[in-house]
Amino acid sequence: GAVVSQHPSWVICKSGTSVKIECRSLDFQATTMFWYRQFPKQSLMLMATSNEGSKATYEQGVEKDKFLINHASLTLSTLTVTSAHPEDSSFYICSAFGVGVGKETQYFGPGTRLLVL
Amino acid sequence: QKEVEQNSGPLSVPEGAIASLNCTYSDRGSQSFFWYRQYSGKSPELIMSIYSNGDKEDGRFTAQLNKASQYVSLLIRDSQPSDSATYLCAPRMDSSYKLIFGSGTRLLVRP
Numbered sequence: 001g002a003v004v005s006q007h008p009s010w011v012i013c014k015s016g017t018s019v020k021i022e023c024r025s026l027d028f029q030a031t032t033m034f035w036y037r038q039f040p041k042q043s044l045m046l047m048a049t050s051n052e053g054s055k056a057t058y059e060q061g062v063e064k065d066k067f068l069i070n071h072a073s074l075t076l077s078t079l080t081v082t083s084a085h086p087e088d089s090s091f092y093i094c095s096a097f098g099v100g101v102g103k104e105t106q107y108f109g110p111g112t113r114l115l116v117l
Numbered sequence: 118q119k120e121v122e123q124n125s126g127p128l129s130v131p132e133g134a135i136a137s138l139n140c141t142y143s144d145r146g147s148q149s150f151f152w153y154r155q156y157s158g159k160s161p162e163l164i165m166s167i168y169s170n171g172d173k174e175d176g177r178f179t180a181q182l183n184k185a186s187q188y189v190s191l192l193i194r195d196s197q198p199s200d201s202a203t204y205l206c207a208p209r210m211d212s213s214y215k216l217i218f219g220s221g222t223r224l225l226v227r228p
Contacts, residue, residue, distance in 0.1 A: 043220040093160045111160040
């Protein structure tokens with residue numbers, strides 16, 4: 001199957017700082033990447049959809065100025081949580097969809113656990 | 118009405134039994150359906166996909182789809198303790214490739 005990586009897997013930061021999370025498709029070209037957030041004991045919540053070379057489309061209620069998404073290449077998308085606060089602490093998961101082995105459906109990265117103190 | 122409905126469980130079955138997981142969806146335009154498994158603290162992993170009405174088998178897993186009833190299910194035969202996880206049903210909006218996730222059914226397989 002298709003392989004998607006995320007980095008870092010864990011991050012702890014102070015309130016007010018910005019955190020960047022990288023999502024990479026390792027063995028296929030990801031024309032579309034999705035970013036999700038998951039709070040404990042809840043399902044995945046889609047935050048935004050990003051297509052390579054264009055602006056991300058954010059879901060209703062997600063602040064685009066707080067969660068900056070860049071999809072600069074067919075294998076890399078980044079999510080930057082700006083001025084993070086404790087309520088942003090969550091499990092952030094990316095998924096990728098594209099051509100080749102990744103074409104059937106979304107394949108998920110391992111996730112990044114963010115803790116804001 | 119939620120877009121995707123799943124019984125949250127936990128569904129508890131003994132080892133070796135058949136586990137039956139059910140899902141209903143509201144968007145009649147959904148054409149593709151996926152089952153993901155999520156272990157606690159991990160990200161989802163794809164188990165099966167199904168696109169046509171009827172059954173699709175893959176090893177111990179069988180997905181069933183009935184578009185008229187807007188119903189999709191997953192059967193797990195010879196359940197193992199390692200199958201204990203949350204199973205997420207996800208119809209796809211093919212125009213945008215978005216997946217609409219249910220809240221998941223937690224499965225517990227007792228040794």
